[in-house]
Structure formats: structure tokens, C-alpha cells
Amino acid sequence: MKRIILLSLILCGLFVCYQAFSQRRSKTVPNSARGAELTLAENTYNFGDVPRKGGDLVREFPFTNTGDAPLVVMRIETSCSCIKASFSKRPIAPGASGVIRITYEPHKGQAGNFSKMVLIYSNSSSGRKSICVQGNSIEGNMPRKIKTGKHRIKIK
Numbered sequence: 001m002k003r004i005i006l007l008s009l010i011l012c013g014l015f016v017c018y019q020a021f022s023q024r025r026s027k028t029v030p031n032s033a034r035g036a037e038l039t040l041a042e043n044t045y046n047f048g049d050v051p052r053k054g055g056d057l058v059r060e061f062p063f064t065n066t067g068d069a070p071l072v073v074m075r076i077e078t079s080c081s082c083i084k085a086s087f088s089k090r091p092i093a094p095g096a097s098g099v100i101r102i103t104y105e106p107h108k109g110q111a112g113n114f115s116k117m118v119l120i121y122s123n124s125s126s127g128r129k130s131i132c133v134q135g136n137s138i139e140g141n142m143p144r145k146i147k148t149g150k151h152r153i154k155i156k
Contacts, residue, residue, distance in 0.1 A: 036094070037067030038124040040131065047135035050106045057104045061131055065092040072123050076100065079117040082108035083133065087120075102133055111137050 041062045050057060065071035070091035078085055084103040092098045102118060118131040 035067045035125040036065055036069040036071035036092075036123050037126060038071055038073070038120065038122050038129055039064050039066045040129060043130065044132045044134070045102075047104060047133065050104070050135045050137050051140045052106045052109070052111060052137050053140065054106060057106070059102050059104075059133065061100045061102060062097055063100065064097045065094050067125060068094050069123075070094070071098075073098070073100075074121045074123070076121070077119045080109065080114075082106070082114075083116045083118060085118055100131070102131065104133060104135070106137050109137050111139055113137075 041064075043061075045059050045061075047057055047059070070093055072091050073087050073089070076085040076087060082105045084105070086101045086103075088098050100118075100120065104116070113134070113136050115132060115134045118133070120129045120131070122129070
């Protein structure tokens, strides 16, 4: 009888902890009174064929605050540890622009096609935004120096 009571208390405690945690995670980012709006210039990019033994690939995604209140990017989540994101933590004034820098580390992923999501949480009136980076990770090496138009490759 004592075991049943103890087990039911433990289960109730776990349920309460789960509810408290899920309420914290589900809080929406507060909207500004007049409305900030994050507008991405593009929300998808394809790196093409990427050698796994090559360096990291960096792509910058510019955005503009098309709203009439300061825009604050609260956090960015990525769908894989092979994707890193960096951004300015300063408020973006209405009409001003900012950049979200995405770094793909091909040596951390497996060979083959990839499609990774980056979720942007801000005080934008439209809620969260997403960026999708795609490509094909291939076995092999890359040349020591590569210059391309929109992204840079760092050779380690």
C-alpha cells in the first residue's frame, strides 16, 4: 500500500513539473504596443555540394524592421548542432536593417542531402520566422582557397 501511495505521489510530482516546464516554454514573445515586423530578404538558401572535410560555410541573411516599433530578436534555435546562428542583440529601429549570420559546419553532419531549419524568435507582430538552409554534403576535400559571391568558406 505504501508503494502505491509513493508511486502515485511521484507521478503527480512529475506531472506538475511537466506542466510548469511546458507553460514556461510556451510563453509567446511579447508584442510591442505598436508593432515591430521582421521581414527577411530571403528565407531559403542552398549551399549546393559541400565537401565534409572542407571548412565552415557562412551565409548572412539580411532583414529589415518594416514595423513602426523597435524590433528585438530574442533568440534563435537551430535544428542541428551542425548549424550555428549569430545576431545582434540590440534593438533594430523601424526601417533599419540587421543581419543573421548562419554557419554550417559540414564535418559535424553526415554525408548526403541536408535541410536544416533556423527559427527566429522576436517581438515581431507576425510571430516567429524561419530560415531553411539546404545542400548536399559529400565526401572529399576542397581546395585551400575559395572565393564565392555570397558566402565565405573558412579552411581550418
